[in-house]
Amino acid sequence: MRLREDARSLIFTNLCSMLGTFFLGLGSVYIKSKEAPAKDILKDLVEMCRGIQHPVRGLFLRNYLCQISRDKLPDIGSEYGGDGDSINDAVEFVLQNFTEMNKLWVRMHHQGPIREKEKREKERSELRDLVGKNLHVLSQIDGVDLDMYRDTVLPRALEQVVNCKDDLAQHYLMDCIIQVFPDEYHLQTLETLLGACPQLQPNVDIKMVLSQLMDRLSNYAASSTEVLPEFLQVGAFAKLSNAIGKVIDSQPEMPVFGSITLYVSLLTFTLRVHPDRLDYVDQVLAACVKKLSCLPRIEDKKATKQIVALLSAPIEKYNDIDTALKLSNYPRVMDHLDNATNKVMAVVIIQSIMKNNTYISTSDKVDALFELIKGLIRDMEDTDDEELDEDDFKEEQNSVARLIHMLYNDDPEEMLKIIYAVRKHILLGGHKRLVFTVPPLVFSALKLVRRLHCQEGDVIGEDVPATPKKIFQLLHQTVEALSVVPSPELALRLYLQCAEAANDCDLEPVAYAFFTQAFVLYEEEVADSKAQVTAIHLIIGTLQRMNIFGVENRDTLTHKATGYSAKLLKKPDQCRAVYACSHLFWVDDQDGIKDGERVLLCLKRALRIANAAQQMANVTRGSSGPVTLFVEILNKYIYFFEKGNPQITSSAIQGLIELIMTEMQSDNSLSEPSMDAFFSSTLRYIQFQKQKGGVMGEKYEPVKV
Amino acid sequence: MASRRRMLLKVIILGDSGVGKTSLMNQYVNKKFSNQYKATIGADFLTKEIQVEDRLFTLQMLILPFLQIWDTAGQERFQSLGVAFYRGADCCVLVYDVNVVKSFDNLNNWREEFLIQASPSDPENFPFVVLGNKIDVDGGNSRVVSEKKAKAWCASKGNIPYFETSAKEGINVEAAFECIAKNALKNEPEEEIYLPDTVDMAGSSRLQSSSSGCEC
Numbered sequence A: 001m002r003l004r005e006d007a008r009s010l011i012f013t014n015l016c017s018m019l020g021t022f023f024l025g026l027g028s029v030y031i032k033s034k035e036a037p038a039k040d041i042l043k044d045l046v047e048m049c050r051g052i053q054h055p056v057r058g059l060f061l062r063n064y065l066c067q068i069s070r071d072k073l074p075d076i077g078s079e080y081g082g083d084g085d086s087i088n089d090a091v092e093f094v095l096q097n098f099t100e101m102n103k104l105w106v107r108m109h110h111q112g113p114i115r116e117k118e119k120r121e122k123e124r125s126e127l128r129d130l131v132g133k134n135l136h137v138l139s140q141i142d143g144v145d146l147d148m149y150r151d152t153v154l155p156r157a158l159e160q161v162v163n164c165k166d167d168l169a170q171h172y173l174m175d176c177i178i179q180v181f182p183d184e185y186h187l188q189t190l191e192t193l194l195g196a197c198p199q200l201q202p203n204v205d206i207k208m209v210l211s212q213l214m215d216r217l218s219n220y221a222a223s224s225t226e227v228l229p230e231f232l233q234v235g236a237f238a239k240l241s242n243a244i245g246k247v248i249d250s251q252p253e254m255p256v257f258g259s260i261t262l263y264v265s266l267l268t269f270t271l272r273v274h275p276d277r278l279d280y281v282d283q284v285l286a287a288c289v290k291k292l293s294c295l296p297r298i299e300d301k302k303a304t305k306q307i308v309a310l311l312s313a314p315i316e317k318y319n320d321i322d323t324a325l326k327l328s329n330y331p332r333v334m335d336h337l338d339n340a341t342n343k344v345m346a347v348v349i350i351q352s353i354m355k356n357n358t359y360i361s362t363s364d365k366v367d368a369l370f371e372l373i374k375g376l377i378r379d380m381e382d383t384d385d386e387e388l389d390e391d392d393f394k395e396e397q398n399s400v401a402r403l404i405h406m407l408y409n410d411d412p413e414e415m416l417k418i419i420y421a422v423r424k425h426i427l428l429g430g431h432k433r434l435v436f437t438v439p440p441l442v443f444s445a446l447k448l449v450r451r452l453h454c455q456e457g458d459v460i461g462e463d464v465p466a467t468p469k470k471i472f473q474l475l476h477q478t479v480e481a482l483s484v485v486p487s488p489e490l491a492l493r494l495y496l497q498c499a500e501a502a503n504d505c506d507l508e509p510v511a512y513a514f515f516t517q518a519f520v521l522y523e524e525e526v527a528d529s530k531a532q533v534t535a536i537h538l539i540i541g542t543l544q545r546m547n548i549f550g551v552e553n554r555d556t557l558t559h560k561a562t563g564y565s566a567k568l569l570k571k572p573d574q575c576r577a578v579y580a581c582s583h584l585f586w587v588d589d590q591d592g593i594k595d596g597e598r599v600l601l602c603l604k605r606a607l608r609i610a611n612a613a614q615q616m617a618n619v620t621r622g623s624s625g626p627v628t629l630f631v632e633i634l635n636k637y638i639y640f641f642e643k644g645n646p647q648i649t650s651s652a653i654q655g656l657i658e659l660i661m662t663e664m665q666s667d668n669s670l671s672e673p674s675m676d677a678f679f680s681s682t683l684r685y686i687q688f689q690k691q692k693g694g695v696m697g698e699k700y701e702p703v704k705v
Numbered sequence B: 001m002a003s004r005r006r007m008l009l010k011v012i013i014l015g016d017s018g019v020g021k022t023s024l025m026n027q028y029v030n031k032k033f034s035n036q037y038k039a040t041i042g043a044d045f046l047t048k049e050i051q052v053e054d055r056l057f058t059l060q061m062l063i064l065p066f067l068q069i070w071d072t073a074g075q076e077r078f079q080s081l082g083v084a085f086y087r088g089a090d091c092c093v094l095v096y097d098v099n100v101v102k103s104f105d106n107l108n109n110w111r112e113e114f115l116i117q118a119s120p121s122d123p124e125n126f127p128f129v130v131l132g133n134k135i136d137v138d139g140g141n142s143r144v145v146s147e148k149k150a151k152a153w154c155a156s157k158g159n160i161p162y163f164e165t166s167a168k169e170g171i172n173v174e175a176a177f178e179c180i181a182k183n184a185l186k187n188e189p190e191e192e193i194y195l196p197d198t199v200d201m202a203g204s205s206r207l208q209s210s211s212s213g214c215e216c
């Protein structure tokens, strides 16, 4: 039945509009033909519409009236009028139409059965543009200048909006006023417009209305720098800020999310219009803190999202965390975030620093920054360890690690202070974080050491705080902190790095001490055989590059290193480590050590181990292993042979080649293509050197391949 | 003249808020432009007398808002209103702002909206024209949608003609609407609407067709 009625009403509406078309069409002809004063005809038309009280029909009819009369309105400069009076008439006409239409529209709300209220509101909402159209038409009338708008249009429109006391109408029409009239007008009438807000119904979403207004004005400000003086002239910030305060105070039921949204809009506005006024920005944040501090810790997802938006805005605007660090209320807002969101925000901050390559250049700023991102730096109270995803944690800590490299100052004194500050913060971070944060700190400190060493000469004297020695002490303690994790392999690497840096600074005792630390760790903590292999090669490599050790220290260390090598668990590992040790006795520098005898000793020892490995393979597998180790040793022989080690003779090389060939031909040898290739290319190399002639060719002469 | 009959070419202009639909129309019809932004509420239209291939036409341009009335049942009453706006469209112009990527991304939605509301008999071949507006802003430095990208999209939708315009500087506006009118003319109208010359009822033709549309 309902459907039928709808259909009937539809037909009636259409009939009405046909009738309307006829009369109004006639009306517009009259206006055009100038036979009757436009004003009178318009008045007649409005009167005629009074007869129709059915809201929907009335709305359509009046909308039509509004449309049809639009381009025929007596207007300044138009052929139908032109004097002030006729503009007033036109404005009066549309305002009246607006008032009547809004009344009809609001009346719809009160008609019909209660149970269909929702559906009716939906329908009503779809008709809203019919009412709003009047405002659009008003904005199009050229004669509506600022004075006319301020004195007549705006007050009259607002009066109707406030008096209709209808939620839907108030929200929609406020929005319409904001959208259809130009920004200049809004700026000049801010007080009037904002003054209406507290008078609206309590359920009207004022924050949306105000946000729209501020967003619009922000866009306007961004459109051209020429318009900025207008904002200053009217004191837009103070007025908006004031209005927002009033709205929030007058609506205690407004959800947190709502008030923060308002602050976000105000902040966006401030950043666009007054980018130079950090104090305004801080004021907005302060107002937000004030609101948040009356509330329990925010749990609401929507609200936290808004806080993140609030905090991200200044960073995005200034592209420079330095500026945000100057905002005293910034960390206070962050304190109101839950732990997870706090971390998200911290990551945003770090990303901004990385993206913009911002160096944080003083220890005070470092302190402030670490306070901001403390959610990543240390465990917060009441964090549930369970909820922590391993990968997320790694990701976070890696970003902290990257950040540490951005904490930098050219001045060594300040840099040292920064390093102290960072150390202080990361040591509070607990053992899970240290493995991520200690390495970048160590490298940052080592960079400083090298810098100091390079510019040595300018700054000498005992009272200079930033000396390499002092930094090495700090490094020592810092790496030591890893023992609580424990992470002996990482600590060992870092000690070796420090030793190398100490070497470059000519600090023999310091370098020796770091090696000792590394060796102690190796002996006492590194238990896994694979880790031992890696560690021993690191030790050998570093030790090989050291050039400050006196004979005694050097002997002690190389002795230890070769000892460790020979004690590795697997024979092949032993063999490789031992032949690597040969390099400890032959450093290819001008005044590097050249102890040919001990080189030979290492290589012979490696050969013995390779032999033993071969035999072991025979026993366990019934076949000898590949000849890999022998070929590798052969290559070492060739290296030292060419470097001029007198202990390495061509006959030794010859012997080794023959040994390998015999091994390869033996019945139970295991042939492996890559191995064969390695060996034959080694032989080819010898061949090549022979053919090349010269000194090297002569040297190789006795070797037969 | 009074007895001459002119044919109506109806063009629907769609696009996100603020892309410059009203400004383009004003530039074309009145040769005027304003920096002031006054949003359009509801439908809006303008007409212009034009001459194509020695024939006179009334070009009626309608800017339509997004109608969100297709999601729920039982809205037939106002649906008819929407359909009425779209009925008899000869060409559809899709406008975006080359400086706002979202407005470009939304072109698809606007095209869909048109095809649903107007349901042309041959949707594959219905004439569209795309305008990338505001190319003047910041000397083109703030532009985010490249001409290439826009043209690729147009090509993928059946080679829609594409123009880069500035309503502010009047760049390409005339040319674009010329193309729009030609394409509208190509779309052989199913029923020609003749208007008496004396009564300027351009604005009323819309509701007229709305009532005629509901008689069936």
Ligand SMILES: Nc1nc2c(ncn2[C@@H]2O[C@H](COP(=O)(O)OP(=O)(O)OP(=O)(O)O)[C@@H](O)[C@H]2O)c(=O)[nH]1
Pocket: B015, B016, B017, B018, B019, B020, B021, B022, B023, B024, B034, B035, B036, B037, B038, B039, B040, B041, B133, B134, B135, B136, B137, B165, B166, B167, B168, B169
């Ligand atoms: N620089 C520049 N500004 C333009 C151009 N076209 C429009 N504008 C400006 O953009 C703003 C919006 O233009 P409108 O024509 O009102 O946009 P619209 O698409 O009709 O917007 P709605 O009515 O809200 O849907 C106005 O401030 C215009 O001055 C252009 O080509 N260049």
Ligand SMILES: [Mg+2]
Pocket: B021, B022, B023, B038, B039, B040, B063
């Ligand atoms: Mg518009």
